[in-house]
Amino acid sequence: MYMLTVDFALVLTFRLEAAIRIPLGYWAVDLLDYEPYVSGQYTYLVRAVQWAKELGLNVMIDLHGAPGSQNGWEETGLVGPIGFVDNSSNSDRSLNVLRNLTAEFTQAMYGGAVTNIELLNEPIFANAALRTFYTAGADVVGPANSSGINVTIHDAFYNPPTWANYDPHNANAQTPGKFLTLDTHQFWAFPPLDKLPEAQILQRICDFAAALKLNNTGIPPTLVGEWSLSTGITANSSSNTEQDQTKRTWFRKLFEAQNAAYSPQKAGQPSIGWYFWSWQTEYDIDAWSYRRGLADGYIPSNISDPSTYAFPVLDNGCIDDTFSYVAAVSVSGLGPSSTGSSGSSSATSTGGSSAATTTGSSSSPSSASSSSSTAKSSAPAGMTIPGGLWVSALGVTSVLLFCLC
Numbered sequence: 001m002y003m004l005t006v007d008f009a010l011v012l013t014f015r016l017e018a019a020i021r022i023p024l025g026y027w028a029v030d031l032l033d034y035e036p037y038v039s040g041q042y043t044y045l046v047r048a049v050q051w052a053k054e055l056g057l058n059v060m061i062d063l064h065g066a067p068g069s070q071n072g073w074e075e076t077g078l079v080g081p082i083g084f085v086d087n088s089s090n091s092d093r094s095l096n097v098l099r100n101l102t103a104e105f106t107q108a109m110y111g112g113a114v115t116n117i118e119l120l121n122e123p124i125f126a127n128a129a130l131r132t133f134y135t136a137g138a139d140v141v142g143p144a145n146s147s148g149i150n151v152t153i154h155d156a157f158y159n160p161p162t163w164a165n166y167d168p169h170n171a172n173a174q175t176p177g178k179f180l181t182l183d184t185h186q187f188w189a190f191p192p193l194d195k196l197p198e199a200q201i202l203q204r205i206c207d208f209a210a211a212l213k214l215n216n217t218g219i220p221p222t223l224v225g226e227w228s229l230s231t232g233i234t235a236n237s238s239s240n241t242e243q244d245q246t247k248r249t250w251f252r253k254l255f256e257a258q259n260a261a262y263s264p265q266k267a268g269q270p271s272i273g274w275y276f277w278s279w280q281t282e283y284d285i286d287a288w289s290y291r292r293g294l295a296d297g298y299i300p301s302n303i304s305d306p307s308t309y310a311f312p313v314l315d316n317g318c319i320d321d322t323f324s325y326v327a328a329v330s331v332s333g334l335g336p337s338s339t340g341s342s343g344s345s346s347a348t349s350t351g352g353s354s355a356a357t358t359t360g361s362s363s364s365p366s367s368a369s370s371s372s373s374t375a376k377s378s379a380p381a382g383m384t385i386p387g388g389l390w391v392s393a394l395g396v397t398s399v400l401l402f403c404l405c
């Protein structure tokens with residue numbers, strides 16, 4: 001786990017209806033003596049939501065790390081066995097976190113900035129136990145619909161059609177539950193998909209789009225809550241390949257194919273938008289950093305403005321990938337992958353290093369792009385827009401949403 005900065009104001013510059021997804025480890029709310037996590041992040045979660053409210057950004061909070069681990073991956077804060085279901089106290093503790101988030105962010109002072117609470121990120125334990133937890137979670141978060149918060153469930157990698165007509169309160173439902181939103185993650189970075197040829201990736205994206213663009217499927221409103229440009233694990237790369245024209249050409253095509261696929265085209269479709277993972281990474285690794293993509297030109301300069309897109313979008317929701325496009329020969333870009341690294345060395349979650357810290361200007365040495373400063377200068381009166389936010393304070397990585405809902 002590492003620290004990231006999110007420049008909320010810059011996010012806002014590029015999307016009319018922008019939102020962020022904030023991943024949260026349970027230990028932000030409930031930390032036992034023997035658990036090795038840093039605490040103190042809740043204050044910064046609150047601050048993040050307050051900033052979002054001031055800027056008109058929507059927020060999804062997702063329970064990214066649950067006690068025992070819901071998938072055994074490092075993103076949960078505990079690598080190894082999937083221990084979530086082994087001890088019923090793990091479920092109880094998770095529900096208490098959800099209860100806390102619901103009680104906290106339905107308060108009037110937050111102005112409805114939180115629109116989604118995701119019960120559990122990427123769970124991969126038995127389906128029956130999962131559905132039991134989802135029903136219990138919907139009991140906790142569901143009543144917040146009257147405050148504008150939707151219950152959000154991850155598809156647990158079963159894919160959206162599996163959740164057609166899912167209602168956590170009615171096993172025989174013929175329509176999906178109200179105020180229920182589905183989150184699906186689409187990555188080409190991990191085995192066995194990481195070795196697919198480019199043409200096959202584009203075809204699969206297009207096929208996925210078709211499923212999300214059908215009417216009357218019973219699939220709940222669906223967000224692609226995580227996706228990136230990685231087609232292989234690039235966990236850490238500090239080499240600067242930003243002048244690689246071939247790579248930038250491919251990234252642009254891959255970005256626009258996914259944008260088209262994951263964005264709603266017409267009313268009545270399950271798809272309601274997407275979040276890119278992530279806004280910024282420790283070294284702004286190209287495939288995972290939206291802000292590097294903007295700077296290097298392989299992400300359209302204004303996602304709200306289709307005239308900045310390169311590829312035509314076809315009626316079926318796929319891009320015309322035969323369209324001839326070549327990226328610029330060179331870019332000024334972000335420069336060597338050094339941004340965001342300051343401070344990151346102290347960011348291990350288990351080491352007892354200092355907890356949440358807001359960044360000063362030193363935190364993002366080369367991120368002071370002109371658009372960033374423009375955005376800052378348009379802050380609401382009386383509000384100080386920070387240089388960034390250490391989201392690792394919240395436990396895990398941060399994600400940016402450009403929601404098209």
Ligand SMILES: *[C@@H]1O[C@H](CO)[C@@H](O)[C@H](O)[C@H]1NC(C)=O
Nearest residue numbers: 032067086087088089090093
């Ligand atoms: C279950 O987890 C709790 C902490 O969440 C712990 O106190 C308890 O000892 C655990 N029970 C078993 C049987 O492991």
Ligand SMILES: *[C@@H]1O[C@H](CO)[C@@H](O)[C@H](O)[C@H]1NC(C)=O
Nearest residue numbers: 028029030042100101103104
């Ligand atoms: C949620 O938990 C945090 C951290 O313990 C606490 O500061 C906050 O008051 C709690 N909110 C509610 C509504 O219980």
Ligand SMILES: *[C@@H]1O[C@H](CO)[C@@H](O)[C@H](O)[C@H]1NC(C)=O
Nearest residue numbers: 142143144145146177178179
């Ligand atoms: C919506 O909120 C109301 C009022 O809190 C609650 O009675 C109802 O059960 C909620 N609906 C769902 C689908 O959770």
Ligand SMILES: *[C@@H]1O[C@H](CO)[C@@H](O)[C@H](O)[C@H]1NC(C)=O
Nearest residue numbers: 150178179180181221272405
């Ligand atoms: C919230 O739920 C409503 C009602 O089911 C749905 O129309 C809307 O698209 C959802 N929005 C989000 C952002 O989850």
Ligand SMILES: *[C@@H]1O[C@H](CO)[C@@H](O)[C@H](O)[C@H]1NC(C)=O
Nearest residue numbers: 235236237238239282283341
């Ligand atoms: C990632 O790369 C940077 C720069 O080369 C290096 O300082 C750091 O130790 C690497 N981190 C890991 C976990 O390999």
Ligand SMILES: *[C@@H]1O[C@H](CO)[C@@H](O)[C@H](O)[C@H]1NC(C)=O
Nearest residue numbers: 213214215216266267268269
């Ligand atoms: C899907 O339904 C919406 C109304 O809910 C309608 O506007 C749209 O034309 C329909 N699309 C198709 C392909 O039937």
Ligand SMILES: *[C@@H]1O[C@H](CO)[C@@H](O)[C@H](O)[C@H]1NC(C)=O
Nearest residue numbers: 013014015016302303304305
């Ligand atoms: C992006 O495009 C939208 C829609 O055309 C526009 O309203 C907005 O001002 C643009 N943002 C920037 C930073 O140019």
